[in-house]
Amino acid sequence: MTRTVFEKTDVVPLIAEVFRELGYEGASMSKITARTGLSKGSLYYFFPGGKEEMAAEILAHVDAWFVSKVFEPLEQHDPQQAISEMWQEVETYFNSGKRICLVGAFALDETRDRFDAVICQYFKRWIDALCAALVRAGTTRETAAIVSEEAVGGIQGGLILARALKDDLIFGRTVAGLAERVSKCIPGGTH
Amino acid sequence: MTRTVFEKTDVVPLIAEVFRELGYEGASMSKITARTGLSKGSLYYFFPGGKEEMAAEILAHVDAWFVSKVFEPLEQHDPQQAISEMWQEVETYFNSGKRICLVGAFALDETRDRFDAVICQYFKRWIDALCAALVRAGTTRETAAIVSEEAVGGIQGGLILARALKDDLIFGRTVAGLAERVSKCIPGGTH
DNA sequence: GTCTATAGAGTGATAGAC
């Protein structure tokens, strides 16, 4: 019998892609075993709580990525640089719109109710972090709050359009448009 | 014994809400029978093709609604009035963000591949119709194309944020913001 | 031998099709 040894840190991103592509309900255990190469035994060894625990860990993993790559820089670093890096990270992470936002997808159906705290926190922190960065860059609190919502929402909308239209360029246009509008509300911003 | 007689036209909107709330995979036949009051027999009488035929008819029904209430007015009526009515219809239809876009939700997971022609057509026609209305109102073709994408995408993003944050006001703010930006690119528009 | 990780047959429940 061959024995492949997995580590949990390697397993989480694999399962994440299955949930991302098939959704919570569509990601059956058999699909997960087929696409990850892990047996049911291994999956339940890593995640005794089953499918719900897998999804919870995956959401936490996605959230942690955004915290370190996007939210914390926006909250702590130079605001203009952090915002500019945010657009870059977003374009790369979502692979020009070919990869969707797992948190956004989970928000749309009853899956939201299973994970509502994480889902709500993710978007709230993103909007608040961007807003705080804009305020530090000199934007008024009112404008910053409105623009931050528009930017985070706009990214989600761009991902839906990219998948719906099977258009590899639309997400880039969306991000570029949002970046321009955000930078225009920074006094002395590059535009 | 009581006997409730259903007509297919009454059944489609009922099933539509189940798909909208639970997603394609989450909307099991038992959930559909439970929430519509229809027996499995009735469902297969109305939809011999099963679940896939139900979803296809529901998508067609949603699309037809948008064609008559949004796309055709944008394509044919007074552009400024049609655009202003679009925002009104969108706010009402999505119930201030408490109701999501079925087409957008289907676009996110592998459900898209089952219905990709309808899903693509829906968003393409919406963007094109809005773009054409803006051009008729005097906007340059280039600006109109960009703004139309931003508006249709922005609506989808607003719906995701509304559900994720459980915020009844954010969708209204999103629509108001988009409406303002759209009207600003019309020469002599009301702003 | 112990311990950790893996395999996969087998469980009852429920899916969608008819």
Added chain:
DNA sequence: GTCTATCACTCTATAGAC
């Protein structure tokens, strides 16, 4: 309601590292 396939999940067996 009845069908078969598949669901999430359990359990036993065991491979390999120590």
